[in-house]
Amino acid sequence: MEDLGSGDAGIDGMTSIDAYDWQTISGELDAYGSAVLPGLLTPRACVDLSSLYARDQGFRSRVIMGRHGFGMGEYKYWAYPLPPLVQALRTGLYPRLASLANRWNQRLGENVRYPDSHADFLALCHQGGQVRPTPLLLRYGQGDYNCLHQDLYGERVFPLQVAVLLSEPGRDFTGGEFVITEQRPRMQSRADVVPLRQGDGVVFAVHHRPVSGTRGTYRVNLRHGVSRLRSGERHTLGIIFHDAV
Numbered sequence: 001m002e003d004l005g006s007g008d009a010g011i012d013g014m015t016s017i018d019a020y021d022w023q024t025i026s027g028e029l030d031a032y033g034s035a036v037l038p039g040l041l042t043p044r045a046c047v048d049l050s051s052l053y054a055r056d057q058g059f060r061s062r063v064i065m066g067r068h069g070f071g072m073g074e075y076k077y078w079a080y081p082l083p084p085l086v087q088a089l090r091t092g093l094y095p096r097l098a099s100l101a102n103r104w105n106q107r108l109g110e111n112v113r114y115p116d117s118h119a120d121f122l123a124l125c126h127q128g129g130q131v132r133p134t135p136l137l138l139r140y141g142q143g144d145y146n147c148l149h150q151d152l153y154g155e156r157v158f159p160l161q162v163a164v165l166l167s168e169p170g171r172d173f174t175g176g177e178f179v180i181t182e183q184r185p186r187m188q189s190r191a192d193v194v195p196l197r198q199g200d201g202v203v204f205a206v207h208h209r210p211v212s213g214t215r216g217t218y219r220v221n222l223r224h225g226v227s228r229l230r231s232g233e234r235h236t237l238g239i240i241f242h243d244a245v
């Protein structure tokens, strides 16, 4: 059996990736296109990461969503080197998700296969000119929202991504639910709201996923976003595995 151990034991503030039941998580991703990783970060780590938003150091750019029609709210892309926790999540989660991504591509009849290590995948991104880091920190205030979208940053796409909710619903904010929509061929779209607590991660499909039907496997198109915050402040950590052009 291939060793997918991420060797992340001892990273402060984060649950070991190996502690999750990846068979169950893969099953949920196959069935629904998303799965929750409960308690991926400790409340302390969530507060610490959120507090970095106010600083300028450590980021490569800032996006005001309203200026681009992306919604309301803002986000900042981390610069390399990523904060240790963000780096540990990205490299630790990748091997688990790569084996699922390879299975999905096989089912979809796609030839692309993802290497076992994130470093090798990033080298491919960089060779193709996708060199800018994509992990990001988002901030929403009252009335803010994130329009349904897909995080595609170039030709090379890793088909799964992770978002970690850094704030506590009900205490820090109300509203602001994580939403995924799924568009099946010749059918109307379906919405799914993912219930998250502070520190929970959600793994989800970036753009499409395979679904088995009576006439074989077909492709459903997914988008994700955040519903309007009714009150308070909400921070999220976004982990995207491909880099950007």
Ligand SMILES: O=C(O)CCC(=O)C(=O)O
Binding pocket: 138, 146, 151, 162, 163, 178, 224, 225, 226, 235, 236, 237, 238, 239
């Ligand atoms: O704030 C959220 O929950 C969603 C953030 C997002 O769009 C992402 O991480 O790609």
Ligand SMILES: [Fe+2]
Binding pocket: 149, 150, 151, 224, 238
């Ligand atoms: Fe996104």
